[in-house]
Amino acid sequence: MNTRRLVLFVAMVLLLLVPMAAQARGAAEEPTEEGLEIVTWWTAGGEAEALAALIDIYRERYPDVEVMNSTVAGGGGSQARGVLASRMVGGRPPDTFQVHGGAGIIGTWVVDDFMAPVTHILEDNDWLDVFPEDVIDIISYEGEIYSIPVNIHRSNVMWYNTAVFEDNNLAPPQTLDDFFSVAQELQQLGITPLALAGTDGWEPTHLLESVLLAELGAEAYRGLWDGRTAWDGTQTREALATFIAMLDYINPDQSAITNIDAAEYVAEGEAAMTVMGDWVHGFYLAIGLTPGEDYGWAPTPGTGGNFIMLTDTFGLPIDAPNPGNVERWLTLVASREGQDTFNPIKGSISARTDADRDKYDVYLLSAMDDFARDSIVPSVAHGAAAEVGWMSRINDAVTFLVEDKDIDAAAAELQSLADQYAR
Amino acid sequence: MIRSKRELTKAVVIVSPSIVLVGVFVYGFILWSLRTSVSAWEGIRPDYTFVGLRNYINLFQSTRFQIDLWNTAYFTVFFIALCIVLGFLLAFLINRDVRGEGVFRTIYLFPMALSFIVTGVVWRWMLNPTFGVNILLANLGLPSDWGWYTDPTRIAGFHVALTSLILAASWQFAGYTMAIYLAGLRSIPHDVIESARMDGASEVLIVRKVILPMLRPITLSAVIVLGHISLKIFDLVMAMTGRGPRFATDFPGVFMFETTFTGNRYGEGAAISIVMLLMVALVIIPYLVHTFRKEDQ
Numbered sequence: 001m002n003t004r005r006l007v008l009f010v011a012m013v014l015l016l017l018v019p020m021a022a023q024a025r026g027a028a029e030e031p032t033e034e035g036l037e038i039v040t041w042w043t044a045g046g047e048a049e050a051l052a053a054l055i056d057i058y059r060e061r062y063p064d065v066e067v068m069n070s071t072v073a074g075g076g077g078s079q080a081r082g083v084l085a086s087r088m089v090g091g092r093p094p095d096t097f098q099v100h101g102g103a104g105i106i107g108t109w110v111v112d113d114f115m116a117p118v119t120h121i122l123e124d125n126d127w128l129d130v131f132p133e134d135v136i137d138i139i140s141y142e143g144e145i146y147s148i149p150v151n152i153h154r155s156n157v158m159w160y161n162t163a164v165f166e167d168n169n170l171a172p173p174q175t176l177d178d179f180f181s182v183a184q185e186l187q188q189l190g191i192t193p194l195a196l197a198g199t200d201g202w203e204p205t206h207l208l209e210s211v212l213l214a215e216l217g218a219e220a221y222r223g224l225w226d227g228r229t230a231w232d233g234t235q236t237r238e239a240l241a242t243f244i245a246m247l248d249y250i251n252p253d254q255s256a257i258t259n260i261d262a263a264e265y266v267a268e269g270e271a272a273m274t275v276m277g278d279w280v281h282g283f284y285l286a287i288g289l290t291p292g293e294d295y296g297w298a299p300t301p302g303t304g305g306n307f308i309m310l311t312d313t314f315g316l317p318i319d320a321p322n323p324g325n326v327e328r329w330l331t332l333v334a335s336r337e338g339q340d341t342f343n344p345i346k347g348s349i350s351a352r353t354d355a356d357r358d359k360y361d362v363y364l365l366s367a368m369d370d371f372a373r374d375s376i377v378p379s380v381a382h383g384a385a386a387e388v389g390w391m392s393r394i395n396d397a398v399t400f401l402v403e404d405k406d407i408d409a410a411a412a413e414l415q416s417l418a419d420q421y422a423r
Numbered sequence: 424m425i426r427s428k429r430e431l432t433k434a435v436v437i438v439s440p441s442i443v444l445v446g447v448f449v450y451g452f453i454l455w456s457l458r459t460s461v462s463a464w465e466g467i468r469p470d471y472t473f474v475g476l477r478n479y480i481n482l483f484q485s486t487r488f489q490i491d492l493w494n495t496a497y498f499t500v501f502f503i504a505l506c507i508v509l510g511f512l513l514a515f516l517i518n519r520d521v522r523g524e525g526v527f528r529t530i531y532l533f534p535m536a537l538s539f540i541v542t543g544v545v546w547r548w549m550l551n552p553t554f555g556v557n558i559l560l561a562n563l564g565l566p567s568d569w570g571w572y573t574d575p576t577r578i579a580g581f582h583v584a585l586t587s588l589i590l591a592a593s594w595q596f597a598g599y600t601m602a603i604y605l606a607g608l609r610s611i612p613h614d615v616i617e618s619a620r621m622d623g624a625s626e627v628l629i630v631r632k633v634i635l636p637m638l639r640p641i642t643l644s645a646v647i648v649l650g651h652i653s654l655k656i657f658d659l660v661m662a663m664t665g666r667g668p669r670f671a672t673d674f675p676g677v678f679m680f681e682t683t684f685t686g687n688r689y690g691e692g693a694a695i696s697i698v699m700l701l702m703v704a705l706v707i708i709p710y711l712v713h714t715f716r717k718e719d720q
Binding site: 015059085088106109111112113114198201251252253255387388392393396398402403406 | 664
């Protein structure tokens with residue numbers, strides 16, 4: 001009796017296990033056949049919608065492919081990068097992932113042989129000419145392109161409250177000298193001239209990159225990242241001095257606020273200006289402000305004619321399980337339709353020069369015009385100019401600079417970092 | 424205790440899975456971190472080229488890490504002191520048969536049920552210099568220009584901004600110390616206190632000479648528990664203040680996270696975590712040795 005029961009039990013367990021095992025095998029194999037896993041850190045309203053719209057087109061074109069949208073929330077991408085690092089090193093990379101174009105992908109992934117070149121995608125479609133040369137430069141390494149830019153954001157934008165300027169008969173500053181005279185007047189009126197954030201550590205660097213560009217010009221600014229321009233040279237030190245002088249005009253709670261808080265100070269008229277990337281435009285639209293009426297924009301004082309860019313790109317990991325699907329994805333990303341679907345929703349401009357202007361709003365059109373005309377240089381605060389190791393240490397040095405205001409110490413530290421990292 | 428060989432085998436079989444798991448996932452990874460901390464690993468691809476103590480030397484030379492160590496020391500001392508004083512006071516008051524004791528006990532203990540993230544976000548708003556508690560102080564006619572966690576001033580290496588974190592952390596853990604002190608107070612035999620009272624000792628004297636000495640083991644475990652929390656503090660800081668002005672509210676945990684996962688500098692990150700482990704070990708190991716010795720007796 002007892003033995004029979006045992007046999008029966010074992011038989012039942014086996015019966016249960018067989019289909020489960022079969023299912024598990026099926027589940028493990030399915031994505032390697034026809035999936036596409038995309039890892040991003042786009043969680044907020046506009047950006048998540050923009051990605052969804054792009055994925056919708058992909059699904060329409062390739063209905064058999066099961067697209068998996070893996071979003072990793074948090075930390076401006078630092079959480080996503082952590083997850084990504086363990087998957088890439090562990091040999092189980094996603095099919096493609098969002099990564100900052102420039103040093104963000106080259107220094108982290110390309111140099112260490114994790115990525116396959118994707119030059120042929122642009123070549124085969126004759127698209128090498130529709131992307132500006134400066135952009136191609138930034139995404140290339142040793143003659144090959146390693147990622148496809150899906151958008152362009154601008155870093156050197158000064159956002160200002162139109163009412164504050166009009167009510168006080170002031171004009172938005174165009175040069176650094178303008179800035180200081182306007183700032184002085186605003187301060188006397190009891191308005192914080194410049195809103196600056198700091199909680200996440202990179203915001204002061206974001207302002208500094210504009211000031212560096214204003215003082216050095218585009219060519220010398222580029223030289224900071226490949227060792228041609230000295231960080232402790234006269235011009236760079238002047239830029240550091242200007243940066244420090246600007247700090248006399250910022251909000252006292254700088255270290256406690258985020259870049260969106262700073263933008264809000266400007267929206268409410270508590271502060272007159274803030275220097276931040278053009279995602280601020282998306283934020284202003286979201287809180288119901290009218291571009292041109294409630295708020296205005298201009299290149300950061302002294303940087304007119306120059307465009308500090310950052311770009312989100314997608315690449316092809318060498319071990320990607322579905323390289324064919326990735327190539328089709330990258331082709332869609334690079335296409336005019338793909339760019340013009342994604343960017344108006346995300347609040348950024350197309351990386352191509354042939355965008356359909358009807359789809360973009362007044363700010364984006366002005367950014368587009370500048371992008372076509374200006375010298376384009378990479379942003380450091382957002383991983384385009386310097387690899388993350390360098391970037392994080394620049395952020396630390398700038399955090400000290402903001403409080404200590406010690407130019408000698410900062411210049412020496414920044415130069416020693418450049419000695420270590422610039423190439 | 425173990426009587427036969429058979430029982431020994433049984434015991435080994437029963438505990439071996441957990442020994443293996445702890446061995447691999449705790450001690451194995453500690454050793455791995457140790458190895459990483461003396462390696463040149465920077466970037467994603469692991470690189471175990473031996474570089475000796477270079478990462479440690481760089482670390483102790485960096486101003487940021489020196490600030491972190493001072494912050495940890497000051498934070499630990501003030502956080503523990505505040506929790507113990509407040510916890511004891513609350514426990515002492517509640518222990519005097521107040522009406523609604525259960526309600527008060529629950530209220531004081533409640534913050535402990537929150538995560539540091541929630542505490543951090545709430546206190547971040549409350550102590551915001553522009554729209555936080557300063558407005559309340561201004562309405563009351565009190566000085567209201569406090570910078571709280573944005574204040575960059577230092578007094579003898581102590582960052583004033585730390586007080587905000589100390590307040591928030593103590594708010595969360597004073598209830599915990601209250602609870603264990605309350606348990607301790609309840610376990611003091613009544614006749615001991617009664618006889619002291621009969622001998623004519625004042626209440627203050629009873630507290631100082633009878634109650635406090637009998638609570639010493641409680642205080643010790645409170646210090647150990649709070650100490651290891653404060654030495655590893657990370658989530659509260661991330662949610663509440665970030666690195667702060669000139670790293671005024673920076674801690675080794677935050678530095679470790681940024682170095683490793685934002686900067687991809689794994690070697691240096693591992694060195695920071697090993698230093699943190701040593702700091703905690705300095706607190707825990709003497710305690711463990713002390714406890715085991717007592718058990719042996």
